[in-house]
Every structure is written in structure tokens, then in C-alpha cells.
Amino acid sequence: MMVGTVYPGFDVMVQSPHWDRNTRHLIEARLQPPGPAQFFSPPEIALLEAVLGRLLDELDSTLLQRVAGQIDSYLFNNQQNGDHKSGLPPTGDLLRKGLHLLEANAVLLFQRPFLQLTPLEMDELLGKVQRGEVNWQGIPPGEFFRKITGIGIDFFFSQPEIWSEIGFAGPAYPRGYYRLETGLKDPWEPISDPEREDARVAAGLGPARRLE
Amino acid sequence: MSQSTDLPWELLNTEVDVIIIGAGATGGVVARELGTAGLKVVLMEAGPHWEVSRDFVSDELHMRKTAWQARRLTAGNDPPELGHNISGFGVGGGTLHFTAVVPRFFPSDFQLETREGVGADWPVTYEDLVPYWQALERDLPVAGPKYYPWGGFQGPYPYPQRDPIAATQQILHIGCDRLGIRSAGAPLAILSAPYNDRPPCTNRGFCAQGCLPNAKFSTLIHHIPQAIKAGVELRTGCMVNRVLCGPDDRVEGISFLFNGQEYRQKARVVVVCASAIETPRLLLMSANGRHPQGLANRSGLVGRYFMLHSGHEVIARFPYEVLPYKGTPITMTTQEFYETPADGSRVRGFSIHAHGSRPLAFMSAVFKAKRIWGKDLREVARDYNYFARLTLVGEVLPSASNTITLSTEKDRYGLPAPLVTFSYGENDKNVITAGVRTCKQILEAAGGRVEFVSPDTSHMLGGCRMGSDPQTSVVDQWGRSHDHPNLFIADTALFVTSGASNPTITAMALAWRTADYIKEEFRQGNL
Numbered sequence: 001m002m003v004g005t006v007y008p009g010f011d012v013m014v015q016s017p018h019w020d021r022n023t024r025h026l027i028e029a030r031l032q033p034p035g036p037a038q039f040f041s042p043p044e045i046a047l048l049e050a051v052l053g054r055l056l057d058e059l060d061s062t063l064l065q066r067v068a069g070q071i072d073s074y075l076f077n078n079q080q081n082g083d084h085k086s087g088l089p090p091t092g093d094l095l096r097k098g099l100h101l102l103e104a105n106a107v108l109l110f111q112r113p114f115l116q117l118t119p120l121e122m123d124e125l126l127g128k129v130q131r132g133e134v135n136w137q138g139i140p141p142g143e144f145f146r147k148i149t150g151i152g153i154d155f156f157f158s159q160p161e162i163w164s165e166i167g168f169a170g171p172a173y174p175r176g177y178y179r180l181e182t183g184l185k186d187p188w189e190p191i192s193d194p195e196r197e198d199a200r201v202a203a204g205l206g207p208a209r210r211l212e
Numbered sequence: 213m214s215q216s217t218d219l220p221w222e223l224l225n226t227e228v229d230v231i232i233i234g235a236g237a238t239g240g241v242v243a244r245e246l247g248t249a250g251l252k253v254v255l256m257e258a259g260p261h262w263e264v265s266r267d268f269v270s271d272e273l274h275m276r277k278t279a280w281q282a283r284r285l286t287a288g289n290d291p292p293e294l295g296h297n298i299s300g301f302g303v304g305g306g307t308l309h310f311t312a313v314v315p316r317f318f319p320s321d322f323q324l325e326t327r328e329g330v331g332a333d334w335p336v337t338y339e340d341l342v343p344y345w346q347a348l349e350r351d352l353p354v355a356g357p358k359y360y361p362w363g364g365f366q367g368p369y370p371y372p373q374r375d376p377i378a379a380t381q382q383i384l385h386i387g388c389d390r391l392g393i394r395s396a397g398a399p400l401a402i403l404s405a406p407y408n409d410r411p412p413c414t415n416r417g418f419c420a421q422g423c424l425p426n427a428k429f430s431t432l433i434h435h436i437p438q439a440i441k442a443g444v445e446l447r448t449g450c451m452v453n454r455v456l457c458g459p460d461d462r463v464e465g466i467s468f469l470f471n472g473q474e475y476r477q478k479a480r481v482v483v484v485c486a487s488a489i490e491t492p493r494l495l496l497m498s499a500n501g502r503h504p505q506g507l508a509n510r511s512g513l514v515g516r517y518f519m520l521h522s523g524h525e526v527i528a529r530f531p532y533e534v535l536p537y538k539g540t541p542i543t544m545t546t547q548e549f550y551e552t553p554a555d556g557s558r559v560r561g562f563s564i565h566a567h568g569s570r571p572l573a574f575m576s577a578v579f580k581a582k583r584i585w586g587k588d589l590r591e592v593a594r595d596y597n598y599f600a601r602l603t604l605v606g607e608v609l610p611s612a613s614n615t616i617t618l619s620t621e622k623d624r625y626g627l628p629a630p631l632v633t634f635s636y637g638e639n640d641k642n643v644i645t646a647g648v649r650t651c652k653q654i655l656e657a658a659g660g661r662v663e664f665v666s667p668d669t670s671h672m673l674g675g676c677r678m679g680s681d682p683q684t685s686v687v688d689q690w691g692r693s694h695d696h697p698n699l700f701i702a703d704t705a706l707f708v709t710s711g712a713s714n715p716t717i718t719a720m721a722l723a724w725r726t727a728d729y730i731k732e733e734f735r736q737g738n739l
Contacts, residue, residue: 155273
């Protein structure tokens with residue numbers, strides 16, 4: 001059974017007039033459609049979107065395009081933390097190379113480009129990459145998998161609609177939070193729907209069952 | 213060497229009294245102390261001069277710009293992540309985004325060899341640092357409990373403990389109480405009441421991104437403005453690439469890169485406050501014909517005995533909304549397991565902090581713990597608000613094989629990228645095992661179900677350790693190089709052991725003590 005957010009109707013952007021101007025502008029810009037890719041080629045960016053869709057279990061292509069576009073401009077502007085394991089290429093090169101090898105594996109394994117695989121086939125291939133069950137020259141597949149998932153997490157969970165979904169009440173300057181203790185909420189924090197909480201518990205998710 | 217006249221630095225063509233390299237936690241203290249003493253001081257910083265209201269936002273992703281971004285390579289059995297969690301960039305350095313947890317080191321930390329037969333003793337004692345800790349606790353200032361149950365200082369702290377505490381922090385308190393473990397409010401360089409023009413904390417939760425109301429201390433808003441007011445010349449965007457050394461082994465100044473051009477600055481004294489990676493790296497890059505191993509390196513120990521704290525995260529699901537984004541990220545702690553236990557199962561120990569989390573920190577830890585993705589990952593995200601996290605600060609014993617060296621790759625400045633080689637030793641792993649087990653017990657006692665244990669590290673330390681013997685250490689008890697009488701180190705690079713406390717206030721105390729020594733040496737005409 002599919003159980004979604006326990007915060008239906010919560011939209012963190014409704015609170016954005018209460019945020020400081022710089023934060024508001026930054027987050028509003030994150031909602032804009034991306035410009036043309038500058039670091040990745042068009043086929044690479046399409047591949048990146050498809051991979052992110054599987055890694056993050058997201059179907060909304062507009063959202064995925066934004067996430068991929070923001071990753072592209074981050075790599076293009078060379079903003080990443082510069083640390084990496086000795087013997088590995090810098091992040092951008094690692095991702096680009098890995099995407100090409102992934103595409104080659106799709107053809108090898110399924111005789112079709114990655115974009116034409118079914119979701120199950122995509123997941124099967126990504127699982128092989130994660131477990132290192134593909135024969136790649138030059139870069140370790142597991143390192144590619146960790147890096148692309150890590151970056152995907154960073155940019156995906158920085159999107160305000162995802163904050164709304166998970167119930168992150170968001171930036172709070174200059175207002176702050178004042179009702180902090182267990183069971184207390186400030187008036188603008190999300191209210192969970194008890195029926196949806198119960199549905200999540202029934203599906204083995206949601207709040208832990210009380211032991212006492 | 214080009215020296216055009218429109219450069220923004222007044223003191224470029226003069227010999228100044230002191231150059232300080234690095235405008236972070238310790239460089240700020242040294243600059244204020246030497247500047248207000250009337251010395252002519254230049255403070256060098258590779259990164260920008262941030263302005264809080266212009267440059268800081270409430271966003272995890274964007275604020276990673278305050279981490280060091282130039283290339284660094286890692287190796288060893290446990291190659292660490294060196295990003296935002298460990299490094300700083302720009303004026304303020306790591307204090308921009310530290311959690312502001314400022315317990316003192318314990319008295320026992322300074323005598324590990326004598327007391328435990330491991331590591332080495334420091335050339336300073338707990339008592340030597342007491343006046344500096346006291347001064348800093350008033351200066352920052354520090355808010356903490358009336359009674360603090362561990363270590364050499366039982367309080368009271370100058371500012372009252374923060375109140376109220378968030379649900380995620382109550383969990384540590386409740387879990388510990390049920391197990392009979394003492395817990396307390398962590399001493400924090402975050403205001404619980406107004407101080408000068410700074411307001412108390414608003415519980416916004418973005419300490420690790422950079423404080424907007426200026427309730428949290430950083431050297432960007434505190435020591436460095438005071439230093440500038442005293443006449444210190446701050447130079448930003450300047451990457452120091454070499455400490456220059458004369459034939460008499462006295463250092464003569466530095467060379468540095470600004471917009472791709474190299475410049476020189478003469479000084480009577482150089483103080484390196486560039487971090488446990490950049491300080492040894494700079495000394496190694498400063499090798500010359502007379503010192504082919506690098507400056508201050510007659511012992512061969514520059515870059516050796518590099519340490520991190522183990523920083524494993526233990527995350528548990530609760531039956532109610534914890535809302536882990538609210539409030540100061542770390543407010544409650546237990547240091548009950550800091551020292552060697554009676555059963556001999558390990559040497560030294562750990563602290564445990566309750567640790568709130570914003571979405572990126574949480575999701576990254578979840579992925580690192582179990583490498584889940586797709587639907588599994590997304591469903592955990594939808595339960596974000598039910599999770600609480602405890603974080604370990606585990607002691608790591610010094611090992612000569614954990615090192616900072618120069619790699620053959622170049623960073624964005626065209627300089628050899630540092631290679632950080634790090635592996636945990638057997639005892640370090642025993643500390644982690646015990647620490648993680650204790651975190652689990654606390655979370656379970658509080659009613660949680662532990663689901664994720666994510667390996668992590670924090671706090672870079674060592675690499676230029678202090679000591680009395682020039683054969684086995686790089687600098688003396690004042691941070692002065694054994695090899696160069698006017699070269700000092702005043703940052704966490706000189707730590708001999710790691711302790712299991714967040715190191716900032718102890719590093720600042722040592723730096724202030726070095727600044728006092730330099731002042732006195734100038735007064736006596738020795739420098």
C-alpha cells in the first residue's frame with residue numbers, strides 16, 4: 001500500500017514572507033526551471049535525471065529537471081568541497097565518467113539505452129553498480145554510486161516541496177522557534193494527520209510503536 | 213614580484229612585528245591580543261571576509277561555501293570526509309559553523325603517557341590553561357549549567373544554561389536518567405541572555421550553517437573586529453604559500469598568492485594558525501636548500517600524529533514527533549565515559565551529545581549508515597520528524613602513521629594538494645564500539661528504536677605536536693618551533709592527544725597563552 005506524507009496540505013513556502021530576504025530569494029530561485037546544462041551534455045543530463053528519479057524514488061520530471069540542473073551548475077561553477085579519495089578523479093569527472101559507463105552497461109545487459117529501460121531494469125543495473133558487479137575501467141563503480149546518491153540527496157532534499165512533504169518547517173530567521181519541548185509546536189509548524197500516521201504505522205513505517 | 217600601488221594593503225612594503233596565518237578560531241584570538249598590545253600585525257586569510265547579514269542564509273546546501281573547497285586527497289583504511297563538518301573557509305574559519313560546544317579538556321588529557329602508558333604527555337598542564345579558559349568563558353561568553361559534573365571545572369558558567377531545551381535534547385536527558393547516567397547542559401558559546409549588542413539565541417537551529425542573529429560566538433563577529441579596531445591589517449583572499457627562512461634559521465616573513473600573483477611580506481615573527489591540515493602543509497611547502505624536509509621539521513614529525521575524533525551518529529525512531537530541526541543542535545551532553553574504565557576494556561573514552569538535524573545532515577547519515585536508496589530512502593525521509601540523533605566525540609590516540617603529506621596533484625592555487633592519511637587503531641575502534649553501544653542504550657531507554665549507525669569524524673588535530681624534547685615534537689610549550697626562534701604555531705595542529713571534548717576553547721586557550729608569551733618576548737627585546 002502506498003502511504004505518502006503525514007503532512008498533507010503543508011507548504012513551507014507559505015511561510016516564506018517571514019524569512020529574511022536573502023534566504024527567501026535563494027529558495028525561490030531553487031523553484032525556477034533550470035537553464036541549459038553547462039557542465040553535462042544534453043544526453044548526460046537526461047541520464048542524470050533518470051538515475052536520480054530511481055535513486056530518490058521520484059516521478060515528477062519537472063522536479064528532477066530542477067535537481068539535475070542545480071547539480072549541473074554546482075559542478076560547472078566548481079563549488080564542491082575539494083576533498084576526495086586519493087586515486088579518484090574530482091567529483092564532476094567521476095560522475096560524467098560513471099554515467100557513460102552506466103549507459104554502456106545498459107546496452108550490454110539489456111540491449112537498450114538506459115532511458116529505455118523499465119524502472120525495474122534500471123534498479124537492477126543500479127544495484128549491480130552499487131555492489132560493484134559491473135566491470136568498469138578507471139573508476140570503482142561503488143564510489144560512483146555513493147557520490148551520485150550523495151549529491152542527489154543534497155540537492156533533492158534542498159527542494160522546498162520536499163521540505164513540505166517531510167514536515168521540515170524550514171528557515172526561521174528572524175522569527176526563530178520558541179515551543180521546543182516534546183509535544184509543543186510553534187503555530188506555523190506542520191500538523192500531522194493522525195489517520196495518515198496510523199496508515200504509515202500499519203505499513204511498518206511512521207512513528208515507532210510504543211513499547212510501554 | 214609585482215607590487216603595484218593600488219593594492220589594498222598599507223603594510224606590504226614594511227617589516228611588521230607579526231604575521232598571523234589563518235583568521236579562524238585561534239588566529240582571531242592571537243590577532244586581538246597582539247594588536248591590542250600595540251604590535252604591528254597582519255592577519256592573512258585565504259578565504260573571503262564574510263558579512264553575516266549579506267552572506268549568511270538559512271540553508272544547509274548554500275552555506276557549505278564556508279567549508280574549505282580546494283582539493284585535498286584522502287587515504288588510509290578510514291579516509292575521512294573533509295568537507296563542511298571539519299574545515300572552515302574565510303574570516304571566522306571553523307567558528308562560523310561549529311556547534312559552539314566548548315567544554316574544557318580534562319586534567320587527565322595532558323598526561324596520557326604518565327597515567328595510561330599511551331600517547332605522550334603535553335608540555336603544559338591543565339592548571340597552565342585555567343586562567344585562559346576562565347578568560348575565554350567570560351570573553352565569548354559561555355552559557356552553561358550551574359553545576360557541571362565532569363572534568364576539572366564544575367561551574368558555574370558565566371551565562372545561565374539555555375532554556376528551554378528541544379525534544380531531541382530531552383531524549384538524551386531522559387535516556388540517561390533512566391540508566392543512572394549523569395547528563396548536563398553542554399557549555400555553549402551561544403548566548404542565553406543579551407551581551408553587548410548581541411541578542412540571545414532564537415532556537416533557529418542553523419548553528420552549523422552560520423548564525424544570523426549573532427547569538428552564537430564566532431571570531432568573525434567577536435575577536436577579529438576587535439583586532440581590526442586595534443589596527444591589525446586583515447588581508448583576505450590571500451593564500452600563503454611559503455614561510456621564508458633566512459640562513460640563520462630565523463624566519464623572515466612569508467610569500468602569498470593574491471589573484472594569481474605572488475607577493476611577499478616581511479615580519480619579525482610568524483604565527484601559523486591555519487589548521488591541522490594547512491599548518492603542516494605550509495611548513496612542508498616551505499622547504500628550502502637548508503631545510504629540504506620543510507621548516508620546523510628537524511624531528512621529521514611535521515604532519516605526523518594527525519588525529520580526528522570519531523564522530524559516529526546513532527539515530528533512533530520515536531513514537532512521537534521529535535521535530536529534530538528545532539533549537540540549538542547540541543544542547544545536552546554526557547561526559548560520563550570520558551576516561552579509561554575500570555574493566556580495562558579500552559584506554560580513554562568518549563562524550564555523547566544530543567544532536568538535532570536538518571534534512572541534509574539527516575538524510576546523508578541515513579544513506580551512509582545503510583546505503584539504502586529509492587523507495588527505502590524516501591520512506592525514511594517521510595518519517596524524518598520521528599527521529600532523534602546522538603553523536604559521539606570519541607578519543608583517537610595519536611599514531612605516527614596518520615599523516616599530512618604533500619601529494620603530486622595540484623589544488624586550485626597551483627600548490628601541491630595535501631594528502632590526509634588516516635586509519636583507526638585498535639583502541640580507537642574499541643572506543644567507537646563502546647560509544648555506539650552506549651548511545652543505543654540511551655536512545656532505547658528513552659523509548660526509541662535504533663535504526664541507523666553512521667560512521668563519521670570531526671575535529672582535525674595534531675600534525676605539529678608540542679613537547680619538551682626537540683627530537684619528539686615540533687614546537688615547545690609556547691608553540692615556538694624548536695628549530696626557528698621566531699616561528700610559532702597556535703592552532704589545533706599542536707595538540708598532543710585528542711581528548712574527547714570539542715577542542716575549540718582549548719585551542720583558543722593555548723593560542724592566547726602563546727600570544728601572551730610573544731608579547732612578553734617583544735617586551736624583553738627577544739624577538
